[in-house]
Amino acid sequence: MRRAVFPGLAMLAATLPLAGCSSKPQLYAEEGWVRLAAVPGRPAAAYFIVHGGPKPVKLISVGSDVAITTEMHEGGMAMRRVDSVPIPAGGTVAFQPGGRHVMLYDMNPGVKPGRILSLLLTFSDGTRLHQGARVIGAGDPAPQG
Template identity: 50%
Template sequence: MTIAALALAGCSPPAVVSVDNAYVRLPAVSRGAAAGYFTLNGGATDATLLSVQSNVAIRAEMHESMKSGGMMAMKPLASVPLPAHGEVKFAPGGKHVMLFDMNPGIKRGSKVPLLLTFADGLRVRTNAVAIAAGDPVPEE
């Protein structure tokens, strides 16, 4: 009976917000901004992401890329809603985190600590793997 309960518990949605597949694409030129990507998985209740920070970057901003008048444009995001048991992807061509003035010691393969802060006070820490500008996206 215990084994069955544990197996079923492994199939249920997460009770709290979680982050998967986090990576940071390093800038192609020195002093350029890096971009952070990840997947947010909603917990038992709706949540609102207010900020993403890293102690290896001076400033981090959430943005969304979109097409405007046939050209790509970016707009800052003050918050990102995350529905209960839903998923929000921060991915190239969409939502992402711009990391400005990153520590120059961060190289391909480094772990980039990210701190995600939600409106209800929840804070989620994760480590994103750093990839070079031309590297393929890490496999999920």
């Protein structure tokens, strides 16, 4: 009697035990979105989540090709500009309404709800990540992760 052998399945089974052993945290961002300003000419706000990699780093800038100037801020009504945000190794840092966020000044007036913008996150170790960010209107509900 001859057995059917599926080489791909055998290879997958051989690598499964290794996958669990080699999973080091990776620096990445997700869940990006931008809320447009209610008043034309006012800044928009960008939000996302950063997951720390194997070593601590600082987020030192966030840029966009549709805004002339960007600034990282902390706080809601009493917000203040920050030059960097620590990202702990293996940790998670959320940019969300009422907390950390990125202000996008002098946005291209052609940007409308439904568009996906590209944010460029730059870290202290030289890493740069592109993060997509869905644009929503000023009165629209925040996207649910």
